[in-house]
Amino acid sequence: MEAVSLWGLGVVALACAVAVFACDSMARATFALLGSLVCVGGVVFVLGLPYLGVVTVLMMVMEMVVMAVFMVAYMMNPAGLMPMSMLHNKRGALGISAAVFASLTGAVFLVDWPQRRGSPPRDTTFQVGKALMGGQMLTMVVLGFVLLATMVAATVLALHRGRYDRLGDDLDRCPARDPAGGGVGR
Amino acid sequence: MSALLWALIALPLGAGAALLLSGRRWNALAPGLGLAAAAGTFGLAVASAVFRPEASAPLFAGVRAGLRVDGLSAVLVVAVAAVTTAVLVASPGELGPRENRGRFFGLMLLFAGAMTVTVTATTLPPLLMAWEVMGATSWALIGFWWHRPDRVRAADTAFVTTRAADLGLYLAAGAAMAGGVGSLDLTALTGAQGGWRHVACAGLVVAALGKSAQLPFSFWLSHAMRGPGPVSALLHSATMVAAGAYLLLRLHPLLVATGWAAPLVAWTGGVTALALGVVAVAQRALKQLLAASTSSQVGFMVLAAGVGDPSGGTLQLLAHAAAKSALFLAAGAWLTSLGTEQLPALRGAVRRHPLLGAGFVAGALALAGLPPLSLWVAKDEVLAAARAQSPGLYALGLAAAAVAAGYSVKALWYVTRPLPHDHDHDHDHGQEQDGGRRGARGPTRSVSTPVVVLAAAAVFLGVAALPGLSGPLRGVLGGGQQHAPNPWEMALSAAVALAAAGAAWWWLPRSAHAPRTASAGKRWAADWLSMERAARAVLVRPAFALARALAAFDDRAVDGAVHHLARGGLTLARGAARADDHGLDGAVRAVAAGCRRLGAWARRPQTGLLHQYYAQAVVGFTLLLSIVLLVR
Amino acid sequence: MTFELVLVLAAGLFSVGLFGALSQQSIVMIMMGIELMIGGVIVAAADFWHFLAPAAADGQVVIVVAVVAMAVEMAMGFAVTTALYRARQVDTTDMARELKG
Amino acid sequence: MVEAGRWWTVLLAPALLLAGALLAVAADTCAAAQHAGRRPSLGAVGRRLLEVPRLLTAQPRTLPAADRLLWRLGVLIVPAAAVLSVLVVPFGHRGVADLSVGLVWFNAMEVLTWAGLWLAGWGPNSVFSLVGGYRFVAQGLAYELPLMFALISAATGAQSLRLADIVAAQQGLWFVVWMPVGFLVHLAGVLAFAFLGPFAYPAGHDLAGGVLAEASGVDRLLLQAGRWLWLTAGAAMAVPLFLGGGNGPVLPAWAWSLLKTLAVLGLLVYGLRRVPVVRADRYVELAWVVLLPLTLVQVLAVALVVLVRQGG
Structure with a gap:
C-alpha cells in the first residue's frame, strides 16, 4: 500500500x-x-x-x-495570455541540472547506505516535539530568532513609508497622517 | 766678558732685522742707521779681538752653542766688520733713493752678523745656523732686484748650488753624532770613531768647497755677479767665499787626522787657482773677470789650509779681501755710472774718474802679486808651505800666480787706455746693451773714499807681513810657522809675477785689435769651463727626468688607479641603478600588473546575473561534495 | 529499494527546481524553483529519517528547519523584490545587475 | 472512546453534513423572513431550496479567456475541503478517521479553502471575482492566526492533536469553560472561512457578489453549498474541541454531539444577521492586535495549568 x-x-x-x-x-x-x-x-x-x-x-x-x-x-x-519565453541560458541550465541529477542518482546508487538503526517511535510528533524542546533547543531558539528577524526585515523592506514619516518632519504631528488606515485612537 | 761677544752678535743681527722689517718706511734714514750699526760692530769687533771673550749657551740636550774669539777668528771678525763698514759707506751711491734701502742695509747687516757667528762658532750647530743665514742673505741680496726675472734666476742658481754643498755640513753633524761626538764641538770632531770621522770630514770638505766656489761648484759665482755692486764687494769677494777657506783652516787637524783629506784639499785649491785664473784671463766682462779671480785667490787659501799654513792662509784672506772689495766697488761704480761692464767699453775709465781709478789701479796691482804689495807676501807664505809639502804643488802655485798677474794686467790695460774721442757714444751703446742702472751720473765721493781706503789697506798690509815684521802677526794667529819663506823663493815669485805682467802688457794691444776668432779652448774658458752645463747635464737633467718620471708615474699609476676606482664605482652605481630599475622595479610593476589582471579576471564571474551565480554555486557545491566523498 | 527510489524522487525534484532557478528570468519563478529544491530536501530528509535513523529525531528537525527556511526564503525574497520593484519596476533578475563585479 | 468508524461511516458523515447544511439554510431563510417581518413559512424555505435544481439546469455563462481548469478546480475544492475536514470530526464516540494529527488536518483543509476561493476568483478572468478572491485572502490572513492559536490551546489542553484525546480530556470539564476566548475565536473563524454573515466581505454586495459574481450554474451551486457546508463543518468541529464532544449525562454520545452541533449551528445562524459585514483590514487589526495576544495568553494559561496539574 x-x-x-x-x-x-x-x-x-x-x-x-x-x-x-x-x-x-x-x-x-x-x-x-x-x-x-x-x-x-x-x-x-x-x-x-x-x-x-x-x-x-x-x-x-x-x-x-x-x-x-x-x-x-x-x-x-x-x-x-501572451506566451513569451522568459527563459535564458536554457541549454546551460538544463545541462547543469541534468549533471546534478545524474551525480545525485549516481551517489544514491553507489553509496552503500548504512542499515537502519533503531525503530520509529509510536508517536513521531511527540519525538520531534521532545527533540526540539530538549536536545535541539538551540535549533528551536535559532529558528525562533530567524523568524522574528525575517518578520521585522520583511516588513521594513516592503513598507513604502518609514516608521516615522507619519509623525512629520519634527516628529510631532498629531494625529499622525498614516497612509495605512487603522490604528487605535484614529 | 761673554756679554761683549753677545753684543757683537746681537747688534748687527738686531739692527739688520729691524731695517729689513722697516722696508721703505725709513728709506731715507736707512743708510745712516746701517752705517752706525756697522761702525758699532767694528768697534765691538776690535774690543773683542783685544779681550778675546768666550760665551756658550745651552741649545739642545747635551749640545751647547759655543762661541769664542781666538787668534784666527779675532783677525777675521775685525776684517769682516771693517769691510762691511767700507761697503756700507759706498752703498748709498750705488742704490738710488727710490730703491728699498731698508731691505738692502738690513740684509747686509744680517749677513755681517751671520759671518761673525760663523767665524766665532766653536760647536757645529751655531756654525750650521749662521752658514744657512749666510746662504739665505746671499740669495736675497743677489736677487735684490727681484722684479727682474734673470736676476732672480741667477740668485736661485747660486742658492741651489751652495745649498747642495751645505748638505755636507748636515752630513758631518750626523756623522759626528753617530761617531760619538755628542757635544758636536769642532775641535772634538777628530775624536769620532772609525768611518764616521771620514764621513764627517768629507761632509765638511764638500760644504767648504761649495761655499768657497772651488772647482766643481765655482760656476755659481759668475751668476752671483748679477747682484748689486756692493753685494759683490762684500759677499763675493771678502767674506762669504772666505768662510769655506776659514772653515778648512780651522779644521786642519781633522783634515790631517783623516789622512786623505789634506792632500785632496791642497790639490783642489791649487788646481782651482790655476783653472779659474785661466778662466779669468778669458773673460771679457770686468765683473766676471773679478769673480773668476776671486775663485782662484780663494784657491790659494784652500791650498794653504790643505798644506796646514793657517797664518799664510789668513794673511792671503785679509789681503785678498781688501783688494778685491776695492776692485768690486770700483767696478760697481763704473757699472752704475758708465752703464757697462764690458772691458773694451770701459777703455779709459780711470781717466774719467781719477780718484776712483787710482784706487782701482792700486787694487789691481796688489792683485797681480807684484812686490812689495800684500798679496805677493801672502802668496809667498803659502807657496813656501806648499813647497814643504810637495814640489808639484809649488809649481802649480807659481803657475797660478803668473796667471793671476796676467788677468790683473788685462784689466789694468783696458781701463788705463786713453779715452776714445766719442766716449758719449759708448755710453748710450753700453747702457742699452747692459740695461745699466740710472745712466751717466758720476760716482760720488762716498764711493771713492772707501775704494781708496781699501786699496791703501791692501798695499800696506803687505808691508806688515814682511818677514822682518811678521812676528806680531804670527803671534796673533798663534801657532809657529815652520816654513818661513826663504829669500830666494820670494825673489823667484816676484820675478815670475813681473815677467807675466810684462808679457801680458806687451801682448794685450796685439790681441785687442786682432779679429776675435776665439779658439775652442778660449771659448771653453770663457764659459767657466762649462761647469754649469756639466752640472746641469750630470745632476739637473737626471733630477728633472726622474721628477718627470715620478710625476708621470704618479699621474698614470696612482691617479690612474684612483680614476679607475672612481669610474668603476660609477659604473657599479649605474649598473645597480639599472638593475634596480629593470630588475626590482620591473618585478614590482610586473607583480602589480599581474595582481591587476588577476583582479580583473576574478571580477568576471561577478556578472550580476542571479542565475549565473546559482550555476556557479551549484558547480562549486558539486565539486566540494565530490571532493568530500572521494577524499574520505 | 524504495529508499533509493524516494531518494531519486528527491534528486529529481531538486534538479527540476535547479533547472527552473537557473533558466527562469522572473524573480517569482526563480523563487518557485528554490521552493522545489527545498521540497526535494524535505523528501530526502524524510527518506533518510524513515529508512536510516527513525529512532533519532534529527531527520525531523531537518525537515522543520527546511520548512522554516522555505518560509524565510519566500518572505525575504518577496520583501526584496517589493523594495526593488518599488524602486525601479524591476521584475526580472537580468534587469537587476547593479552588483555586477 | 472514539475509534475509527467502519467504511460506511465515510458516506454517513457527508450525508449528515449535508443535512446539517440544509437545516442551516432553512433556519437562515426563516431568520431572513422574520427579519423581513414575514412569517417564516415552509414555502419560503422551499423556494430557497428550489435554487438547487434551478442552478443545476441553468446555462453557465462563459467568459473570454477564462482559466476554466483553475476555475473548475477552485469551485470543486471549496465543498470538497469542507467534506474532507469533517472526516476527522468524531460523531459521538465514532469518527470517520481517527488521525493522530486530526486537528492539523482540519486546519489544513480549512486553509485549502483559501486556494479554492482564490482560484474561483481568478478563474473567470473578471475583476470583481478576482478582487473577491483577494478579499478572502486578506480576510484569511486576518482570522487564520487567532483560529490556529485557538485550536492549539485546545490541543495543549489535551496534550494531543488527536480529537479523540481532546474529547477524552474534556471528561470532567469542557474546554469552553476555561478556554472561552478559544471558543469565541473559533466561532468567528468558522464564520470567516464560511464567509457568511459578518465575514461575507469576499462575496460582498458592493462587489456584485465578489467571488460569486461570475459564478453561475453548477459553479454557483457548489460555492453556495460549500459556504453552508463549511459553516456546518465548523460548528461540528467546535463540539469536540470545546464542548466535550459526545460527553453528556444521559443521552448517548452521538445524541449529545448532534444536539451540541445543532445548538452551535443555531447560534451561528442567529448571529449571521446580527453583525454587519466587517471589512477585512478592520478585522485584521482587531484580530492581530487584540485576538492574537488574547489567544497567546490563553495558550500560556492552558500550558501553565497543564504543567501544574501534571507536575503536581
Missing part, C-alpha cells in the same frame, strides 16, 4: 514540478508548484511523519496563495 502511494505521489510531484516551468500561465505554475509540494507533504505523511506532512501541506497552501498574490503583482504576463 505504502509503495503504491509513494509511487503515485512521487510521479504526481515530478509531473507537477515539470509543469511549473512548462506552462505559460503563472497562476497554473504556482498551483502546479502547490500540487507538487502537497505531494511532497503526502510523501512525508506516508513515510511515517504525519504531523510534518500535514504541516507542510498547510504551510505550502498558504505560501502558494501568497505567492499567487505576488505573482500577479510582479509578473509581466501572469495569465500567460
Whole structure:
C-alpha cells in the first residue's frame, strides 16, 4: 500500500514540478508548484511523519496563495495570455541540472547506505516535539530568532513609508497622517 | 766678558732685522742707521779681538752653542766688520733713493752678523745656523732686484748650488753624532770613531768647497755677479767665499787626522787657482773677470789650509779681501755710472774718474802679486808651505800666480787706455746693451773714499807681513810657522809675477785689435769651463727626468688607479641603478600588473546575473561534495 | 529499494527546481524553483529519517528547519523584490545587475 | 472512546453534513423572513431550496479567456475541503478517521479553502471575482492566526492533536469553560472561512457578489453549498474541541454531539444577521492586535495549568 502511494505521489510531484516551468500561465505554475509540494507533504505523511506532512501541506497552501498574490503583482504576463519565453541560458541550465541529477542518482546508487538503526517511535510528533524542546533547543531558539528577524526585515523592506514619516518632519504631528488606515485612537 | 761677544752678535743681527722689517718706511734714514750699526760692530769687533771673550749657551740636550774669539777668528771678525763698514759707506751711491734701502742695509747687516757667528762658532750647530743665514742673505741680496726675472734666476742658481754643498755640513753633524761626538764641538770632531770621522770630514770638505766656489761648484759665482755692486764687494769677494777657506783652516787637524783629506784639499785649491785664473784671463766682462779671480785667490787659501799654513792662509784672506772689495766697488761704480761692464767699453775709465781709478789701479796691482804689495807676501807664505809639502804643488802655485798677474794686467790695460774721442757714444751703446742702472751720473765721493781706503789697506798690509815684521802677526794667529819663506823663493815669485805682467802688457794691444776668432779652448774658458752645463747635464737633467718620471708615474699609476676606482664605482652605481630599475622595479610593476589582471579576471564571474551565480554555486557545491566523498 | 527510489524522487525534484532557478528570468519563478529544491530536501530528509535513523529525531528537525527556511526564503525574497520593484519596476533578475563585479 | 468508524461511516458523515447544511439554510431563510417581518413559512424555505435544481439546469455563462481548469478546480475544492475536514470530526464516540494529527488536518483543509476561493476568483478572468478572491485572502490572513492559536490551546489542553484525546480530556470539564476566548475565536473563524454573515466581505454586495459574481450554474451551486457546508463543518468541529464532544449525562454520545452541533449551528445562524459585514483590514487589526495576544495568553494559561496539574 505504502509503495503504491509513494509511487503515485512521487510521479504526481515530478509531473507537477515539470509543469511549473512548462506552462505559460503563472497562476497554473504556482498551483502546479502547490500540487507538487502537497505531494511532497503526502510523501512525508506516508513515510511515517504525519504531523510534518500535514504541516507542510498547510504551510505550502498558504505560501502558494501568497505567492499567487505576488505573482500577479510582479509578473509581466501572469495569465500567460501572451506566451513569451522568459527563459535564458536554457541549454546551460538544463545541462547543469541534468549533471546534478545524474551525480545525485549516481551517489544514491553507489553509496552503500548504512542499515537502519533503531525503530520509529509510536508517536513521531511527540519525538520531534521532545527533540526540539530538549536536545535541539538551540535549533528551536535559532529558528525562533530567524523568524522574528525575517518578520521585522520583511516588513521594513516592503513598507513604502518609514516608521516615522507619519509623525512629520519634527516628529510631532498629531494625529499622525498614516497612509495605512487603522490604528487605535484614529 | 761673554756679554761683549753677545753684543757683537746681537747688534748687527738686531739692527739688520729691524731695517729689513722697516722696508721703505725709513728709506731715507736707512743708510745712516746701517752705517752706525756697522761702525758699532767694528768697534765691538776690535774690543773683542783685544779681550778675546768666550760665551756658550745651552741649545739642545747635551749640545751647547759655543762661541769664542781666538787668534784666527779675532783677525777675521775685525776684517769682516771693517769691510762691511767700507761697503756700507759706498752703498748709498750705488742704490738710488727710490730703491728699498731698508731691505738692502738690513740684509747686509744680517749677513755681517751671520759671518761673525760663523767665524766665532766653536760647536757645529751655531756654525750650521749662521752658514744657512749666510746662504739665505746671499740669495736675497743677489736677487735684490727681484722684479727682474734673470736676476732672480741667477740668485736661485747660486742658492741651489751652495745649498747642495751645505748638505755636507748636515752630513758631518750626523756623522759626528753617530761617531760619538755628542757635544758636536769642532775641535772634538777628530775624536769620532772609525768611518764616521771620514764621513764627517768629507761632509765638511764638500760644504767648504761649495761655499768657497772651488772647482766643481765655482760656476755659481759668475751668476752671483748679477747682484748689486756692493753685494759683490762684500759677499763675493771678502767674506762669504772666505768662510769655506776659514772653515778648512780651522779644521786642519781633522783634515790631517783623516789622512786623505789634506792632500785632496791642497790639490783642489791649487788646481782651482790655476783653472779659474785661466778662466779669468778669458773673460771679457770686468765683473766676471773679478769673480773668476776671486775663485782662484780663494784657491790659494784652500791650498794653504790643505798644506796646514793657517797664518799664510789668513794673511792671503785679509789681503785678498781688501783688494778685491776695492776692485768690486770700483767696478760697481763704473757699472752704475758708465752703464757697462764690458772691458773694451770701459777703455779709459780711470781717466774719467781719477780718484776712483787710482784706487782701482792700486787694487789691481796688489792683485797681480807684484812686490812689495800684500798679496805677493801672502802668496809667498803659502807657496813656501806648499813647497814643504810637495814640489808639484809649488809649481802649480807659481803657475797660478803668473796667471793671476796676467788677468790683473788685462784689466789694468783696458781701463788705463786713453779715452776714445766719442766716449758719449759708448755710453748710450753700453747702457742699452747692459740695461745699466740710472745712466751717466758720476760716482760720488762716498764711493771713492772707501775704494781708496781699501786699496791703501791692501798695499800696506803687505808691508806688515814682511818677514822682518811678521812676528806680531804670527803671534796673533798663534801657532809657529815652520816654513818661513826663504829669500830666494820670494825673489823667484816676484820675478815670475813681473815677467807675466810684462808679457801680458806687451801682448794685450796685439790681441785687442786682432779679429776675435776665439779658439775652442778660449771659448771653453770663457764659459767657466762649462761647469754649469756639466752640472746641469750630470745632476739637473737626471733630477728633472726622474721628477718627470715620478710625476708621470704618479699621474698614470696612482691617479690612474684612483680614476679607475672612481669610474668603476660609477659604473657599479649605474649598473645597480639599472638593475634596480629593470630588475626590482620591473618585478614590482610586473607583480602589480599581474595582481591587476588577476583582479580583473576574478571580477568576471561577478556578472550580476542571479542565475549565473546559482550555476556557479551549484558547480562549486558539486565539486566540494565530490571532493568530500572521494577524499574520505 | 524504495529508499533509493524516494531518494531519486528527491534528486529529481531538486534538479527540476535547479533547472527552473537557473533558466527562469522572473524573480517569482526563480523563487518557485528554490521552493522545489527545498521540497526535494524535505523528501530526502524524510527518506533518510524513515529508512536510516527513525529512532533519532534529527531527520525531523531537518525537515522543520527546511520548512522554516522555505518560509524565510519566500518572505525575504518577496520583501526584496517589493523594495526593488518599488524602486525601479524591476521584475526580472537580468534587469537587476547593479552588483555586477 | 472514539475509534475509527467502519467504511460506511465515510458516506454517513457527508450525508449528515449535508443535512446539517440544509437545516442551516432553512433556519437562515426563516431568520431572513422574520427579519423581513414575514412569517417564516415552509414555502419560503422551499423556494430557497428550489435554487438547487434551478442552478443545476441553468446555462453557465462563459467568459473570454477564462482559466476554466483553475476555475473548475477552485469551485470543486471549496465543498470538497469542507467534506474532507469533517472526516476527522468524531460523531459521538465514532469518527470517520481517527488521525493522530486530526486537528492539523482540519486546519489544513480549512486553509485549502483559501486556494479554492482564490482560484474561483481568478478563474473567470473578471475583476470583481478576482478582487473577491483577494478579499478572502486578506480576510484569511486576518482570522487564520487567532483560529490556529485557538485550536492549539485546545490541543495543549489535551496534550494531543488527536480529537479523540481532546474529547477524552474534556471528561470532567469542557474546554469552553476555561478556554472561552478559544471558543469565541473559533466561532468567528468558522464564520470567516464560511464567509457568511459578518465575514461575507469576499462575496460582498458592493462587489456584485465578489467571488460569486461570475459564478453561475453548477459553479454557483457548489460555492453556495460549500459556504453552508463549511459553516456546518465548523460548528461540528467546535463540539469536540470545546464542548466535550459526545460527553453528556444521559443521552448517548452521538445524541449529545448532534444536539451540541445543532445548538452551535443555531447560534451561528442567529448571529449571521446580527453583525454587519466587517471589512477585512478592520478585522485584521482587531484580530492581530487584540485576538492574537488574547489567544497567546490563553495558550500560556492552558500550558501553565497543564504543567501544574501534571507536575503536581
